[in-house]
Amino acid sequence: MMVLITYDVNVTTDAGKSRLRKVAKQCVNYGQRVQNSVFECLLDPTKFAELKFRLESIIDPKTDSLRYYFLGNNWKNRVEHFGAKTGYDPEGMLMV
Amino acid sequence: MRRLLNTLYVTMPDAYLACDGENVLIKAQDEIKFRIPVHNLEGIVCFGFAGASPKLMYLCCERGVALSFLTGYGKFMGRVTGNVSGNVLLRRTQYRWSDDNNTAVRLSRRFIAAKIMNSRAVLHRVLRDHPEAVDQDSLRRAIQLLAGMPKRLEQAKDGDAVRGIEGEAARLYFTHFNELLLSQKDDFQIADRNRRPPTDRMNALLSFLYTLLTHESVAALESVGLDPQVGFLHRDRPGRPSLALDIMEELRPHFADRLAVTLVNRNQISAKGFVIKENGTVLMDDDTRKAVLTAWQKRKQEEIVHPYLEIKIPLGLIPYVQAMLLARYMRGDLEDYPPFFWK
Numbered sequence: 001m002m003v004l005i006t007y008d009v010n011v012t013t014d015a016g017k018s019r020l021r022k023v024a025k026q027c028v029n030y031g032q033r034v035q036n037s038v039f040e041c042l043l044d045p046t047k048f049a050e051l052k053f054r055l056e057s058i059i060d061p062k063t064d065s066l067r068y069y070f071l072g073n074n075w076k077n078r079v080e081h082f083g084a085k086t087g088y089d090p091e092g093m094l095m096v
Numbered sequence: 097m098r099r100l101l102n103t104l105y106v107t108m109p110d111a112y113l114a115c116d117g118e119n120v121l122i123k124a125q126d127e128i129k130f131r132i133p134v135h136n137l138e139g140i141v142c143f144g145f146a147g148a149s150p151k152l153m154y155l156c157c158e159r160g161v162a163l164s165f166l167t168g169y170g171k172f173m174g175r176v177t178g179n180v181s182g183n184v185l186l187r188r189t190q191y192r193w194s195d196d197n198n199t200a201v202r203l204s205r206r207f208i209a210a211k212i213m214n215s216r217a218v219l220h221r222v223l224r225d226h227p228e229a230v231d232q233d234s235l236r237r238a239i240q241l242l243a244g245m246p247k248r249l250e251q252a253k254d255g256d257a258v259r260g261i262e263g264e265a266a267r268l269y270f271t272h273f274n275e276l277l278l279s280q281k282d283d284f285q286i287a288d289r290n291r292r293p294p295t296d297r298m299n300a301l302l303s304f305l306y307t308l309l310t311h312e313s314v315a316a317l318e319s320v321g322l323d324p325q326v327g328f329l330h331r332d333r334p335g336r337p338s339l340a341l342d343i344m345e346e347l348r349p350h351f352a353d354r355l356a357v358t359l360v361n362r363n364q365i366s367a368k369g370f371v372i373k374e375n376g377t378v379l380m381d382d383d384t385r386k387a388v389l390t391a392w393q394k395r396k397q398e399e400i401v402h403p404y405l406e407i408k409i410p411l412g413l414i415p416y417v418q419a420m421l422l423a424r425y426m427r428g429d430l431e432d433y434p435p436f437f438w439k
Contacts, residue, residue, distance in 0.1 A: 029118035030133055042136055090136045093393045095105040095386060096122045096129055 002075035010063035101138035113148040162315035204329035209246040210346035210435030216242040283367035293377035305352035313340035316415040404434040
């Protein structure tokens with residue numbers, strides 16, 4: 001399934017900046033960065049549970065937030081892109 | 097059932113594969129050209145001299161991603177393998193069966209019978225769909241001859257007899273192969289099946305597709321814990337994935353041959369995309385190779401109902417399913433190995 005993950009991490013403190021980096025790093029490990037704090041992750045339920053656990057143990061729920069949007073398996077019908085940096089389709093042809 | 101994951105094809109000659117955390121990176125000129133999480137992949141195929149960092153190889157081994165290196169023209173050069181996976185008892189059974197003439201011949205007969213019936217089905221399909229474009233009489237005769245061969249196979253007592261019938265069937269099939277071409281007939285004529293090096297365009301195309309199929313079959317066998325090098329029909333030879341070649345036999349007509357024909361008939365590739373060397377070797381150029389890879393990836397995602405399991409699966413999982421069925425047969429969970437028959 002495709003999960004869209006967005007986050008908002010409070011960066012007014014140094015600890016916040018560090019959390020932001022950690023959150024971003026985990027997201028990069030699991031999916032594709034489509035915009036600055038927006039990630040598209042093609043995951044099976046186990047991988048999702050893993051990522052969710054990791055992210056939720058990094059952030060501070062009092063100041064930061066995470067949002068998961070579940071786009072399912074027919075996610076291609078639910079996404080439209082306009083403008084620069086199209087990204088790649090993880091289920092499509094991958095050739096470099 | 098396992099999910100069909102994606103395969104990453106690297107065709108950029110100056111690319112370097114590296115890893116960053118859980119990501120596979122492709123770098124060129126010190127710039128990151130591509131980045132993808134490793135859990136989205138089940139294989140990486142590099143064409144040409146793409147380099148790879150040891151850390152990436154480590155990651156691939158750890159995650160069971162098949163990393164193969166091919167020359168720019170699709171000749172297999174090597175692959176990175178991790179731990180020998182699976183069950184030692186299963187592999188021991190495989191070795192014992194491979195050494196036992198009766199069992200080896202029995203399995204060989206199954207692979208080849210399916211191959212013959214599948215190539216017959218390919219010829220039959222063109223006779224049915226385009227009766228006006230083909231030499232109906234000779235095609236009908238070939239189909240009939242092929243249909244009779246599995247019965248003769250049953251009498252084959254040893255590997256050589258099976259190989260003999262296989263050779264006969266292959267010759268018959270490839271002499272009628274040109275009938276499958278509905279456009280670009282002159283440019284893609286095949287005289288006979290040849291390789292190392294291929295001397296006409298169709299042979300070059302077929303060899304390339306067979307290499308891709310080998311990559312998938314080896315990975316499939318590894319993932320169910322069988323040893324891809326110990327086969328039943330193909331004899332042991334250092335570096336040869338004999339068992340992969342065995343289970344490929346039944347898949348060739350439907351997977352590779354039909355795809356080759358489709359590419360030509362739909363004009364997705366053209367004669368201009370092939371380079372003919374001084375010594376008669378015929379090779380594909382970069383754009384043609386890309387077109388073939390794209391078509392291959394697309395074909396793998398087409399869904400079919402598996403004739404034995406009767407469930408709908410993407411075509412790309414068929415090598416895996418066949419490997420799994422073979423392993424189950426060896427474990428004694430199945431009474432016999434059901435080869436893949438294309439209906």
